[in-house]
Each structure stands twice: as structure tokens, then as C-alpha cells.
């Protein structure tokens with residue numbers, strides 16, 4: 288059995304959860320983990336989080352703590368980027384992506400769409416985004432190096 | 434005049450007009466108000482002018498239920514009472530504390546904050562607090578310096594003022610000694626309050642000293658002012674339980690709950706968090722609390738939130754010190770190393786200090802949250818008489834302090850609100866130390882020294898021991914002063930309200946005696 292992830296404050300802070308934030312970039316993408324899709328998600332994550340490992344840890348804690356039944360890449364992508372949102376992010380600058388995700392996070396908090404991840408109270412949007420970072424762990428490392 | 438009760442001959446009957454039992458914040462405030470009022474007053478105090486172990490031992494008691502503080506440590510039994518070591522934090526109860534709230538049982542005072550406002554103003558002077566403003570603005574904390582979500586509408590920044598702290602015995606003792614028609618009896622332990630046959634009037638109190646002599650004091654009016662626990666103990670020790678027709682005496686025992694609330698990871702580590710702090714240059718503490726509207730609309734209990742900066746751990750500081758004294762340190766490391774060291778040396782490092790030393794400031798890693806929250810009134814939480822006897826042959830008190838699922842639900846709801854509000858405002862993220870489990874609390878939970886509720890105030894005798902004038906229901910000439918009359922506990926330190934209520938009671942008694 289896998290050990291339960293315990294989130295340190297450091298992981299959380301590095302992930303960018305508590306800081307300025309998130310969001311995404313152009314072309315109509317299929318949410319299937321294809322290279323083009325990967326690249327777009329990487330951009331979103333890169334705009335939002337300074338630390339892929341931290342983000343991935345938060346994401347994993349969320350998936351495991353909540354016991355998400357469907358934590359597949361496709362499902363997470365669909366939840367995170369309904370309709371053509373991921374495609375739209377391609378046209379946006381990193382700053383705009385951050386602003387977009389920040390706004391989504393703010394709206395989540397206002398609407399009470401929150402989730403407790405190892406005790407941290409997070410907006411659903413950020414928890415899902417970090418779950419994506421975890422799912423896309425390999426890309427994540429790539430992005431930090433970039 | 435000051436009289437040592439040990440010198441009063443056995444069997445004496447002292448005749449007076451108003452008899453006050455206990456010379457702490459409440460009793461001394463009342464006695465001062467009666468100076469020059471034209472009637473005779475006897476102030477009976479268990480202790481002497483100084484601490485005495487034998488007298489203090491009369492405060493030993495037991496605990497049942499949840500572990501609670503040692504009863505002979507969390508209060509003091511000599512002239513001046515527990516103000517001989519109080520910290521002096523003064524703040525009125527919030528408006529919402531006084532209000533009845535639909536869906537919340539046992540809430541509501543038979544008065545509003547504005548009814549009490551003139552007494553609060555006078556109470557500030559008694560507690561030697563010179564400034565009447567409790568608004569942050571009155572102390573130079575501008576609204577623009579308070580970030581969301583702590584500038585409303587749910588959470589607001591509040592201020593409490595710090596008394597020197599007034600040691601009531603030392604500060605007012607001389608005045609009382611000189612006052613005509615006022616006699617202070619030291620070493621005078623009231624043992625029981627004895628009612629007439631109908632039980633509707635107190636006729637006299639029996640007094641005993643550790644020297645062994647016994648005497649009685651007769652008066653027209655009696656005021657019990659012996660502290661939040663002892664007031665109930667004395668009523669229970671009197672006859673079948675004076676004022677206890679509805680089995681309420683000793684019930685509803687409340688304190689403030691203190692615990693670590695968790696950690697806040699902040700969005701901007703260079704921000705100024707000093708709107709919530711203690712000050713070296715001003716006699717105030719600023720803190721975060723719920724707005725009156727939030728408490729009313731969301732039916733939430735009251736809370737005080739304070740925090741401390743966390744800049745680095747001890748081990749990080751030591752490592753940093755080593756690095757600083759070594760060679761080859763990168764400049765960027767130096768900044769953060771200094772920050773770590775400073776954080777550990779100072780504990781709480783103010784923003785100005787951080788900036789003065791480091792230009793752009795030392796980043797704050799996190800804020801650790803301290804909570805001081807209201808307990809929900811609960812009849813099962815109580816004090817009662819135990820089987821052990823003290824040196825005067827009186828049954829010792831047992832505190833059966835309870836913390837309920839409702840208390841936990843309340844703080845959980847407040848923490849959830851705090852977390853979402855901080856996220857919404859972009860302040861940061863909260864890792865609450867509270868779990869959903871209604872029986873589980875942070876391991877450092879403690880009930881503090883503020884003893885409230887054991888002779889609660891309510892217009893209806895079925896819900897209160899004393900009426901809106903603090904007169905014991907069903908007993909025409911007996912009043913109670915002190916935090917035992919508080920029907921709810923709010924999050925405010927109690928003494929300013931104790932003094933305000935004592936001033937109000939003094940006015941009432943003066944009118945009655947006229």
C-alpha cells in the first residue's frame with residue numbers, strides 16, 4: 288500500500304497555491320494527453336506554479352485524500368478545462384493565464400467550492416490543477432528545467 | 434476603616450446597611466461607588482492585604498469532566514482578588530454578544546451593548562485605561578493598511594486596550610480605608626448566607642476566620658462578589674441552595690477556549706501583517722474577529738484570532754549562523770539567512786523592523802494562528818460541591834467543565850469561513866488545526882482563567898439565577914456581581930464588563946437605598 292502523502296507548508300508554498308496564480312493557451316485541443324494537449328497544460332501550470340514537485344505533491348494529496356474515483360488524465364482535463372478553455376489559453380500570456388486562474392480560484396472561494404487537502408483549504412480549481420500536475424509528473428519536471 | 438476580622442469577638446453581630454462579599458474587581462468597584470452615598474457598607478474579604486498560603490488553600494478544588502486548571506492557581510484570594518495578577522486586557526463585549534440569536538439556545542442578555550455603553554466608559558477609568566476608542570482608526574491603524582478579508586464584511590480588525598494593569602487592592606485600598614461609613618473586614622470568610630424563614634430575604638451572613646472566631650453580619654442588602662466560581666459555591670453552601678429553585682446555580686460554567694488554530698501560508702510574504710499584533714509603544718493589542726453582522730447572520734459564536742510570524746526554525750537559524758560566519762556565501766543566501774536568524778531571535782518581528790534591517794523586508798514563511806473562542810452556554814458544564822472539606826469545614830468545589838460538539842461545530846464553521854474568506858481575498862491559504870471530528874481538539878486546547886455563567890442573568894427565573902438587575906430571583910435583597918452573571922461568554926476578556934456591570938449595579942442599589 289502506498290503511504291499517504293503529507294503536505295508540508297513548503298510544498299504548498301512552492302506549488303504557488305498560496306501565492307499569485309494560475310491559468311492557460313490557442314488551437315482547438317483534444318483533452319487526451321496528446322503532445323499538443325500536454326504542451327498547453329504545461330504552459331498553464333508553468334504560469335501558475337514555480338515548483339512542479341510541490342504542485343504535484345498537493346495534487347497527489349488531493350486525489351488520494353479525497354479518494355477520487357476518476358482521477359484519470361482525461362477526466363481531470365475535462366473538469367479543469369470545460370469546452371474550449373484549454374485551446375483558448377494558447378493565445379494568452381503567462382500573466383493573463385495567471386489572472387484567469389486567479390479569478391476562477393476567487394470565484395470558487397466565494398461560491399464555497401473548496402476542498403480540504405491534508406488540512407489545507409483550497410479552491411477546487413487549484414486542487415484540480417495540481418492533480419493534473421501530479422498526473423503529468425514527467426512533463427512537470429521538464430517544465431521546471433526549462 | 435480596615436478591620437482584621439480575627440480580632441472581632443466570637444459571636445459578634447455586625448449591623449450594616451450594604452454588605453459586599455469579596456474585594457476583587459467587582460467588590461472594590463461597588464464599595465468605591467458607595468463611598469459618600471450616605472449608608473453604611475461592610476466589605477468582607479477572605480484574605481489579607483497580601484498573599485497567604487493558608488487562605489489561598491481555601492481555593493483548592495477538584496475537577497471532573499475535562500481536565501481544567503488548578504483552582505487555587507487560576508484565581509487569587511486576598512484583597513484585590515485575582516486582579517493581583519491579571520494581565521489588564523480590556524475590551525467590551527461585542528454588540529452581537531448581547532443579542533438573542535434564533536436557533537442558538539441560551540443566548541441573549543437582558544440588555545444591549547448600548548445600554549451598557551455609559552458604564553463601559555466609566556469602567557475604563559476604573560481600570561485606568563485613558564483612551565475610550567476601540568476602533569483601530571483611533572490608534573492609527575488605517576483601514577487602508579488592513580488587507581482583505583480582515584477589513585470586512587465577515588472578518589474585521591479590532592482593538593483591545595491594556596490596563597497598567599490595575600491592582601484593585603493596591604490602587605484603591607487607601608481610598609477605601611479612609612472612606613467614612615465603610616468598613617473593610619480582612620481575613621473574613623463568608624461561610625453561608627442565611628435567609629429568613631420564607632427564604633425570600635437574606636438576613637445575615639456567617640463569617641469565619643482561619644484564627645477560629647465566628648461572627649455574623651446583618652444588612653439590608655447583600656452583594657455576592659467573590660468571583661466566577663466562588664459566587665456559585667457560596668449560594669450552594671447556603672441552606673438548600675439559595676436562589677437555586679430551578680437548579681441553575683453552578684450550571685453553565687464557561688471559559689474561553691484557547692488553542693493553536695493552524696497555519697496560514699501567505700500570498701505575499703513581504704506584506705505588512707502588523708495590523709494584528711501587540712505593540713511596545715501603545716497600550717493596545719489589535720486582532721482579528723468576526724463582524725457583528727457575520728455573527729448574527731451566520732449564527733456564529735465569537736472568536737479572537739491572533740497570529741505570530743514564522744520566519745524560520747531553530748535549526749535553520751543555527752545553520753544560517755554558521756553559514757554567515759563562513760566563506761563563500763551567496764548574497765541572496767545572506768538575506769534569507771539573516772531573516773531566519775532574526776526570526777528566531779525575535780520571535781515576533783514587526784514589519785517596520787523587518788524592513789528597516791533588510792530594505793525589501795524579510796519574507797514571512799507563514800503565520801501561526803492562535804484562537805481564543807467563545808464557549809456555547811451548556812447546563813451540563815457546571816461547578817458543584819465536592820465531599821472534601823477546607824480548613825473552615827466548608828465543602829470544596831468541583832469543576833465539571835465540558836466542551837461540546839456544538840463548541841466544535843462552531844469553531845469548525847468559523848475556520849471554514851476564515852479559510853474561504855482568505856482564499857477569496859487572495860490573502861493566503863489556511864491549514865486548520867481542527868479536524869471535522871466533533872470530539873477532537875488540538876492537543877494544546879485549554880480552558881482559560883475567565884470563569885463565567887454560574888449564576889447567569891435572565892429575566893425568566895427558569896433560565897437565570899439573577900434578573901436583569903443582577904438580583905437573585907426570588908430573594909429580595911441579594912445581588913450578584915462578577916462574571917458569574919454573564920449569560921454568554923463572547924470572546925472579550927471579562928473584567929471590563931465585570932466592572933461596568935458593577936457600576937450599573939451600584940447605581941441600582943443607590944437608588945434602592947435612597
Ligand SMILES: Cc1cc2nc3c(=O)[nH]c(=O)nc-3n(C[C@H](O)[C@H](O)[C@H](O)COP(=O)(O)OP(=O)(O)OC[C@H]3O[C@@H](n4cnc5c(N)ncnc54)[C@H](O)[C@@H]3O)c2cc1C
Pocket residue numbers: 454455456457458459460477478479480506507508509510511512513514515516518519520521522523621622623624658659660661663667882883914915916926927928929931
Ligand atoms: C493569570 C490571569 C490573567 C488574567 N488576565 C485578564 C485580563 O487580561 N483581562 C481580563 O479581563 N481578565 C483577566 N483575568 C481575569 C480577572 O482577573 C477576573 O475577571 C477578575 O479578577 C474577576 O473579578 P471578581 O471581582 O469577580 O473576582 P476576583 O478578582 O477573583 O475577586 C474575588 C474576591 O472575593 C474574595 N472571596 C472569595 N471567597 C470569599 C468568601 N467566601 N468570603 C469573602 N471573600 C471571598 C477573594 O479573596 C477575592 O478577593 C485574568 C485572570 C488570571 C488568573
